[in-house]
Amino acid sequence: MGRGLGGRVTSGGSRDAVPGAGPPKMAVCIAVIAKENYPLYIRSTPTENELKFHYMVHTSLDVVDEKISAMGKALVDQRELYLGLLYPTEDYKVYGYVTNSKVKFVMVVDSSNTALRDNEIRSMFRKLHNSYTDVMCNPFYNPGDRIQSRAFDNMVTSMMIQVC
Amino acid sequence: MADTVLFEFLHTEMVAELWAHDPDPDPGPGGQKMSLSVLEGMGFRVGQALGERLPRETLAFREELDVLKFLCKDLWVAVFQKQMDSLRTNHQGTYVLQDNSFPLLLPMASGLQYLEEAPKFLAFTCGLLRGALYTLGIESVVTASVAALPVCKFQVVIPKS
Numbered sequence: 001m002g003r004g005l006g007g008r009v010t011s012g013g014s015r016d017a018v019p020g021a022g023p024p025k026m027a028v029c030i031a032v033i034a035k036e037n038y039p040l041y042i043r044s045t046p047t048e049n050e051l052k053f054h055y056m057v058h059t060s061l062d063v064v065d066e067k068i069s070a071m072g073k074a075l076v077d078q079r080e081l082y083l084g085l086l087y088p089t090e091d092y093k094v095y096g097y098v099t100n101s102k103v104k105f106v107m108v109v110d111s112s113n114t115a116l117r118d119n120e121i122r123s124m125f126r127k128l129h130n131s132y133t134d135v136m137c138n139p140f141y142n143p144g145d146r147i148q149s150r151a152f153d154n155m156v157t158s159m160m161i162q163v164c
Numbered sequence: 165m166a167d168t169v170l171f172e173f174l175h176t177e178m179v180a181e182l183w184a185h186d187p188d189p190d191p192g193p194g195g196q197k198m199s200l201s202v203l204e205g206m207g208f209r210v211g212q213a214l215g216e217r218l219p220r221e222t223l224a225f226r227e228e229l230d231v232l233k234f235l236c237k238d239l240w241v242a243v244f245q246k247q248m249d250s251l252r253t254n255h256q257g258t259y260v261l262q263d264n265s266f267p268l269l270l271p272m273a274s275g276l277q278y279l280e281e282a283p284k285f286l287a288f289t290c291g292l293l294r295g296a297l298y299t300l301g302i303e304s305v306v307t308a309s310v311a312a313l314p315v316c317k318f319q320v321v322i323p324k325s
Contacts, residue, residue, distance in 0.1 A: 035301060081224060100219040101299045129220065136216040136299075143212050143299075 028109060028160045029053035032132060032147060035102035037061055041147040043156055044108070057106045060086045060094045064104050067096070081129075082122050097125040103132065124159050131155045168245050168267065175268055178203065179284050203287035204294070211295020218242055219300070228322065231300050232259050239296055244268075257322040261293075262315070269314035282310040286318075293318060 029044035044053040063086040083096035088111065097105040105128050109116060135141050135149050182199040218238055225231050236248035240263075250262040268285050272278050286308035294306045302322055310316045 098224070099216070100222065100225055101216055102301050133217045133220060137213045 029057065029107070030128070030156050030159065031057045031106045032128070033057070033061065033104040033106065034144065035104075040103070040145075041152070041156075043153075043160070045160055053108060056089070056092065056094060056108055060096060060106050061104070063087055063094075064096045064098060064106070068098060068102075082125055084118075095121050095125070097129070099129060099132070105129070105132075127155060127159065171243070172268060172271070175285070175288060178206070178288065183284065200284065200287045203284070204291035207288040207291020207293075208295035208298070209291075210288075211292040211297075212299045213295075214239060214242070214292070215296035215299030218296075225300065228302065229253070231297065231302060232261075232320070234300075235293060235296060236261060239293075243292070257324050259320040259322075261318040261320065263318075264315050266314050266316045269310070269316060273313045276312055278313065279310060282313060282316070283308070286310070286316060290318065293320065297322075 029042070031042040032040045034040050039057070042054065042057065044050055064083060067083050067086075081097055081099060083098060086094045086096045086106070088094070091111055093109050093111055095107045095109065097107075099105075105125055107121065107124065107128075109121070131152050132147075135147055135152050136143065138149065141147075141149065182202060219225070219234060222234070222238075225234065232251060232253070236251050240246065240248045244263075244267045246263075246265075246267070248261050249264045251259060252262075253259045266286075268289065269282060272281075272285075290306040290308050294304055297304045297306075297320070305321045305323075306318060307321075308316055308318045
């Protein structure tokens, strides 16, 4: 598994694309965005399409902001942290989750992966949230820095493999 | 659940340690302020982590007052095993949180003795409140005042942007 320098963009590479088989079937991207809307952690697989996933995550932030402000105005008790499906594209579905500290988690899933159910996505977000909280409580972590914790990396790897 | 005195003893030692290294025997304003801001800074980092960890299962906070209520109930209970005794606000960004028997002051005295020493023991907690507020998206200035031990008031001022 390749690792970027200093927690910059890295790619999982958990599955090699079969030569000549067309686009890989189970591509996934996971991003953690700070409340000031810059990425604290972003990882995608496979390697070739990194920029596309970055762009996707970036555009999804607008949808997240929309949902958050809608939440504030809604009189219904709609204050869940899980935001659900943000928007679908033809190949991918993008899910969002925002914590009380306005840190956003964005997850891109392959559309053809219909076996992935809503509550599975919820539990993946919960795991992300728990791991992020652990990173926050790590004395060597300065809040606002890029996440470089190996434990967090391993947890994200396990989720990407799981989806794949 | 860990014994509450563990944190109290640790906190007392922190304050004592910072003041023990104060080379200037005459408690001039410069030296004192450094130690107070060190304590406040420590509290800030702890508050940041707590602000991330404690509200994990709760629903999203809808407004500022919800966050303050969370501080008075959940944060205070987690750190001091009791709730804040009163929360008042002028609805314009200033909140006064009053604790009538603050656990860090309780073992010291009950009345006016040691009143001058009390601020040292409140600095960490001020930072704690400020850190938790910061993680939850609110920039603030937190100060504390003591009229008579162990009653103390924490004043949170949130500047209108």
